[in-house]
Amino acid sequence: MQAILNVALPVFGLILAGFLAARFKLLGGSSTEALNKFVYYFALPAMLFLVMFRAPLERVVDREFLIAFCVPLAVVFVLTVVWGRAVWRLRLADISVQSLSSCYGNVGYMGVPLVQLAYGPEALPYAIAATILTGSIMFGAGIMGVEADLRSGQGALKTFAGVLATVARNPLILAPAAGAAWALSGVPLFTPLKTFAELMGASASPCALFALGMFLAAQPLRGELAAVCWLTVLKLAVAPVATFVVLVALGEEGSLVGKTALLLNALPTGAGAFVLAQKYDRLVAQTSATILISTVLSVLTVSALLAVG
Secondary structure (H helix, E strand, O other), X not given: OHHHHHHHHXXXXXXXXXXXXXXXXXXXXXXXXXXXXXXXXXXXXXXXXXXXXXXXXXXXXXXXHHHHHHHHHHHHHHHHHHHHHHOOOOOHHHHHHHHHHHHOEXXXXXXXXXXXXXXXXHHHHHHHHHHHHHHHHHHHHHHHHHHHHHOHHHOHHHHHHHHHHHHHHOHHHHHHHHHHHHHHHOOOOOHHHHHHHHHHHHOHHHHHHHHHXXXXXXXXXXXXXXXXXXXXXXXXXXXXXXXXXXHHHHOOOOOHHHHHHHHHHOOOEOOHHHHHHHHHOOOHHHHHHHHHHHHHHHHHHHHHHHHHO
C-alpha cells in the first residue's frame, strides 16, 4: 500500500490545494477556466509532443499489449454507451465525456511511476504506450464525439467536415502528430525546444488537478452520486476484470505484458477527462467527482492488485 500511497497522496494534495485556494478565494473567480485553458492549449500539448517524440514505437504496436490494454477498455466503452443511452438517455456529447471517465486512466501521472516501481524499467515502455493511447487516441475520440453532437443539426456532410476541421486544428491532436513526425524524421530535437517542452509539459497534470480541486470547492455533487458510483465501478472493477479475462485468453496473465496491462487498466480516472469536460462544459461536476472518488478508492484496489501480482 505504501507504493500506491506515495503516488496517490501527491494527487490528493494537488486537488486539496486547488480546493483550499477556491474556498479561501485566493485566486479570481475565473481561475478554474483560465487554468484549464492553459492545460488544454499549452501544457498538455507539450507533454503529448514529447511522449510521441520519445515513444518506443515497437512497444506501441506490440500486438499482445495492444489487445490486452485496448480490448477491455472497448468493453467498458460499450457498457458506458449502452447504459448512458438506455438508462440515462444521454446525448452523444455527454456519453463521450462519460466514456473518458470510465476508460481514461491516470496512466501518465500515476501509471508510469507505479509500473516502474512494481515491474522495473523494462516495463516502462508499455506505460508510455498506454499514455499515448489514452492521451492521443482516446482523447481525440472524445473530442470527435462531442464535436459531432454539437454540430449534429448541420447535415451529415457538413457535420463530418466541421468535425474533421475542428479535430485537425486541435492542439491535443496536432501536438502528438508533430512529435511522431519529428521522431520519424530522425532529426534530433533542439535543446532549447526540448527544455521548453519539458518545462511546459511537466505542468499539465499538476495544473489540471489543481483546477479540478477549485471546481469541486464551488459545486454541489449530491445529484451525481449514482453516475459517479457507476463510472467508478466500471473503471476500478470492470476494466481490470475484463483485462484479466483477455489475458487468460491470450495466455499472458503471468507475463510482463499481462501484469503491466492489468495494472494500467486498474488505475483511477485521469485528470484529462476533467480537462475535456471543462472545455465543453459537459458533466463537469460528475467527471470531477469520479476522478476524486476513483483515486481515493484506488489506494485499496491497486494496492490489493500489487499484493497478489
